[in-house]
Each structure stands twice: as structure tokens, then as C-alpha cells.
Amino acid sequence: MAYDEIIYEVTDGIATITLNRPDKLNASTFKMEREIRDAFVAAGRDDGVRVIVLTGAGRGFCAGFDTSSLAEAANESQGALDGEQLGTHVEDVFGTPHPDYLGRYSYFPSIPKPIIAAINGPAVGLGMIMAMFCDVRLASDSAKIGAPFTRLGLVAEHGISWLLPRLVGLSNALDLLFTAQPVNAEEASRIGLVSHVYPAADFRAKVAEYAGHLARNVSPRALRITKAQVYADQYRTLDEATLIADEEMDKSLATEDFREGINHFLEKRQARFTGR
Numbered sequence: 001m002a003y004d005e006i007i008y009e010v011t012d013g014i015a016t017i018t019l020n021r022p023d024k025l026n027a028s029t030f031k032m033e034r035e036i037r038d039a040f041v042a043a044g045r046d047d048g049v050r051v052i053v054l055t056g057a058g059r060g061f062c063a064g065f066d067t068s069s070l071a072e073a074a075n076e077s078q079g080a081l082d083g084e085q086l087g088t089h090v091e092d093v094f095g096t097p098h099p100d101y102l103g104r105y106s107y108f109p110s111i112p113k114p115i116i117a118a119i120n121g122p123a124v125g126l127g128m129i130m131a132m133f134c135d136v137r138l139a140s141d142s143a144k145i146g147a148p149f150t151r152l153g154l155v156a157e158h159g160i161s162w163l164l165p166r167l168v169g170l171s172n173a174l175d176l177l178f179t180a181q182p183v184n185a186e187e188a189s190r191i192g193l194v195s196h197v198y199p200a201a202d203f204r205a206k207v208a209e210y211a212g213h214l215a216r217n218v219s220p221r222a223l224r225i226t227k228a229q230v231y232a233d234q235y236r237t238l239d240e241a242t243l244i245a246d247e248e249m250d251k252s253l254a255t256e257d258f259r260e261g262i263n264h265f266l267e268k269r270q271a272r273f274t275g276r
């Protein structure tokens with residue numbers, strides 16, 4: 001599929017979605033959001049893809065929704081997005097507990113593969129929310145992450161009020177949302193907003209190493225089930241989560257990937273997981 005505002009590439013089991021409006025620090029548009037959805041669906045369906053990286057072209061990750069469109073949209077509802085604005089219904093492809101509701105990025109957890117946000121520079125507004133809805137965040141030491149919503153007279157948008165406290169705790173979440181002040185990569189790491197920070201000069205190589213590890217050394221089946229478990233368990237009790245874990249363990253013990261997981265260790269060789 002041809003894209004205008006993103007670049008979509010698949011190499012060695014890693015699908016990379018690059019937001020591609022570098023002159024505007026990859027500020028997002030509805031078109032870009034539709035293309036991101038289409039690319040996630042393509043990556044989710046492609047058996048050759050084991051991990052997905054979301055990143056930005058040039059020196060930015062994403063500076064939020066394009067401010068010129070934001071100004072035009074001042075009198076329109078930005079919360080209730082319709083299908084035409086968003087394009088592909090990812091929810092129809094991979095399933096969701098809320099099939100009638102089209103969340104802006106809340107579909108990321110339904111993509112059955114790990115999604116890594118490679119935050120190469122400023123990730124602000126919708127750019128921050130996009131990164132938060134990825135499964136893992138890696139940051140360049142030049143990254144800056146911020147939620148400027150209250151400064152714009154806006155609110156905790158698009159599910160970030162649900163997600164951010166789970167990532168950084170209530171107190172840090174409210175600090176970020178109230179003050180609307182961006183944090184640098186070091187501070188983001190300290191509060192748990194990102195998992196790893198790498199020097200800007202090595203960043204692309206470090207992201208490739210991390211993504212390559214998930215693509216080569218880890219069972220794709222185990223990744224898929226683990227991702228689904230962790231998100232679904234946010235709505236479950238401990239007893240329910242433990243019961244499901246026991247059921248999933250029984251199923252895992254009967255898989256080729258489990259046998260390979262044991263055999264490659266015993267035979268002291270690289271694993272060759274099939275996802276079965």
C-alpha cells in the first residue's frame with residue numbers, strides 16, 4: 001500500500017512505521033492517523049512481522065496534532081471521531097471489548113504484536129499519547145515528552161487519563177497533566193515514562209538491537225498471549241487473571257514454541273521459534 005505521511009517498511013521481522021512530516025516535527029493529521037491504522041493492520045496480519053516500531057523522521061517523534069488543523073477544528077468535536085476520519089476499523093480486524101467505540105489510539109493494545117515507540121525527539125500532545133499507547137518506550141537522550149493540554153484549554157485526551165497513571169502513578173500523571181510542562185528523557189526515565197534512554201548518536205542502532213531481540217530470540221506466540229493477558233488483566237480481578245494465566249500456561253506447554261524454548265537452551269544454540 002502507498003502512504004503519503006508515513007513510511008512503512010518491513011525488514012528481518014521488524015515492521016517500522018515512520019511518521020514522515022519532518023518539517024513539522026511529524027505533527028499528525030487525520031490522513032496520517034488513517035495511514036498509521038492501515039499500517040498497524042498490515043503489520044498485525046503479516047506473519048513475517050514479529051515486532052512493530054513506531055518512530056519519527058528527522059529530529060522529532062511527533063509534535064501533536066497539526067496546529068493549523070487544530071485551529072480549524074476549534075468549533076468541531078475532536079473527541080467523537082467518526083469512521084470516515086479514522087479509516088480502517090482495527091477493532092473489526094483484531095477484536096475489541098468495545099466494538100462500537102472508535103478510540104483514537106486505544107486500539108494499539110489489540111494489535112497482536114509488540115509495539116515499540118522509538119521516541120527520537122519531541123513527543124508532544126497526540127505524539128505523547130501515541131507513544132504512551134505503544135507497549136514499550138525507548139527514548140533518545142534528545143527526546144522531550146509533554147502533555148500541553150491544559151495550556152491549550154483542553155483536557156486529558158483520548159484515554160491518557162486511564163493510561164498515564166498506570167505507567168507513572170497517579171501523582172506523576174497529575175503533575176504532567178496539570179503543569180503541561182514537558183520532561184526530558186532523563187526525567188521521563190526516572191518516573192517510568194520510558195524504559196530505556198540511549199544517546200542520540202546510537203539511537204537507531206539501539207532500537208534495532210532491542211526490536212531484533214524480540215523478533216529473533218522470543219516466541220511470537222508467547223509475546224502475543226502475554227500482550228493480550230497484560231492489557232485484559234487491567235479489567236480483571238487477581239483471581240480471574242490467575243485463572244486465565246493457568247489456562248494459558250496449560251496451552252503453552254503443548255506448543256512447538258515451548259519445546260523449542262527448552263531445546264535451544266539445552267542444545268546451547270539460537271532459538272528458532274515458529275509461533276506455533
Ligand SMILES: C/C=C/C(=O)SCCNC(=O)CCNC(=O)[C@H](O)C(C)(C)COP(=O)(O)OP(=O)(O)OC[C@H]1O[C@@H](n2cnc3c(N)ncnc32)[C@H](O)[C@@H]1OP(=O)(O)O
Pocket residue numbers: 023024025027063064065066067068070078122124125126127148149152157
Ligand atoms: C486534539 C489535540 C491534540 C494535540 O496534539 S494538542 C497539542 C498540539 N501540539 C502542540 O501544541 C505542540 C506545538 N509545538 C511545540 O510546542 C514545539 O514545536 C515543540 C516543543 C514540539 C518543539 O520545539 P522546537 O524543538 O523548538 O521546534 P519548533 O521550532 O517549535 O518546531 C519546528 C517546526 O515544526 C513546526 N511545528 C511544531 N509543532 C507543530 C504542530 N503541532 N503543528 C504544525 N507544525 C508544528 C513549527 O512550526 C516549526 O516549523 P517552522 O520551522 O516552519 O517554523
